[in-house]
Amino acid sequence: MSALELGLPMKVADGELPERVTIWEVGPRDGLQNEKNIVDLAVKLEFLDRLATAGLTVLEATSMVSPKWVPQLADAEELLARLEQRAGVRYPVLVPNERGLARALESGVTDIAVFASATETFAARNLNNTVDGQFAMFEPVVRQALQAGMRVRGYVSMCWGDPWEGAVDPAAVGAVGRRLLDLGCAQVSLGDTIGVATPAHVAAVLAEFPSLENIAVHFHDTYGQALSNTLAALRLGVTCVDSSAGGLGGCPYAKSATGNLATEDLVWMLDGLGIEHGVDLGALAQTSAWLAGELGRQSPSRVVRALTG
Ligand code: HMG
Ligand code: MG
Numbered sequence: 001m002s003a004l005e006l007g008l009p010m011k012v013a014d015g016e017l018p019e020r021v022t023i024w025e026v027g028p029r030d031g032l033q034n035e036k037n038i039v040d041l042a043v044k045l046e047f048l049d050r051l052a053t054a055g056l057t058v059l060e061a062t063s064m065v066s067p068k069w070v071p072q073l074a075d076a077e078e079l080l081a082r083l084e085q086r087a088g089v090r091y092p093v094l095v096p097n098e099r100g101l102a103r104a105l106e107s108g109v110t111d112i113a114v115f116a117s118a119t120e121t122f123a124a125r126n127l128n129n130t131v132d133g134q135f136a137m138f139e140p141v142v143r144q145a146l147q148a149g150m151r152v153r154g155y156v157s158m159c160w161g162d163p164w165e166g167a168v169d170p171a172a173v174g175a176v177g178r179r180l181l182d183l184g185c186a187q188v189s190l191g192d193t194i195g196v197a198t199p200a201h202v203a204a205v206l207a208e209f210p211s212l213e214n215i216a217v218h219f220h221d222t223y224g225q226a227l228s229n230t231l232a233a234l235r236l237g238v239t240c241v242d243s244s245a246g247g248l249g250g251c252p253y254a255k256s257a258t259g260n261l262a263t264e265d266l267v268w269m270l271d272g273l274g275i276e277h278g279v280d281l282g283a284l285a286q287t288s289a290w291l292a293g294e295l296g297r298q299s300p301s302r303v304v305r306a307l308t309g
Helices: 027-033 041-053 076-082 098-106 120-127 131-147 170-183 199-206 226-236 263-273 281-295 302-308
Strands: 022-025 111-117 151-157 187-192 215-219 240-243
Touching (some): 022 263, 027 041, 041 076, 076 098, 111 120, 111 170, 120 131, 151 170, 170 199, 187 240, 215 226, 226 240, 226 263, 240 263, 263 281, 263 302
Parallel strands (some): 022 240, 111 151, 151 187, 187 215, 215 240
């Protein structure tokens, strides 16, 4: 069953919403990085394979970060060596520093993402750095990656609030995001790391950017606002949305970060709005239900539960 089959309303009004949205699936990275028990490599590989079969074309596969900081993703090289990459699917990998870039190059990665913080506290906790210092770390990474022909995305975390610093000035988010674009990032993804944003607040932060053509949104769903926030962003012109199959996710270095917007919840809404996305919702929900079984708990996604319960 889908929102389309139920004949729910289509577009709100012509021109207000995009024809097509790119879903940037972060489940294998953001989803799994927060799992305390190490997930078998075979399960990670099957997860990636099933996501590609379900029609997702951007799969954030893993991170080339310090294995001391994120033990769950210490198998990045082995995962990439064994991954059967599909034609037409991109497999971006998070890279914080030159050591990470060297690892990515050795593994044949063609798509990377650097990840910045809008706040000093999270820059310290997540990167052991400062807001300025993170750019000194990223500059050689982005330069060398572009020279090697890679595609580079930049993340900004804590765009709508920080658990230690409280409110975050949209101007600070704008400054960090524009610096990433100036470094050469093709796209910047704005992260609501702890899921506190609401739609008008989304608009206030997006207003910091002269064009939303190269801006993506990345909402965690702590307070149940991720879908409303996504709709607000789509109506303002965003066309790339990050989400995580089954609503897995969270950052081990951000207090109160819970799962990302579930890809199934996003797909259900996009179907109802008549926006193209290319994903087979049934296959995706079955994949998330299977992974929830592997992880030993129910998916937090309402759509997954409704379709597979
Ligand atoms: P540090 O401790 O300052 O680094 O961490 P260091 O240079 O002193 O190195 C410490 C050790 O790690 C050394 O090993 C290095 O070789 C090694 P030792 O000599 O002790 O044996 N090391 C590495 N090993 C493998 N790959 C590397 C690497 N770098 C150093 N790339 C560092 C600095 C940046 C490395 C660390 O802070 C780190 O790895 N942080 C990553 C944290 C992380 O992955 N967080 C989650 C992703 S961000 C997120 O989830 C938010 C997002 O979803 C958006 C949103 O929701 O807002 C993207
Ligand atoms: Mg995240």
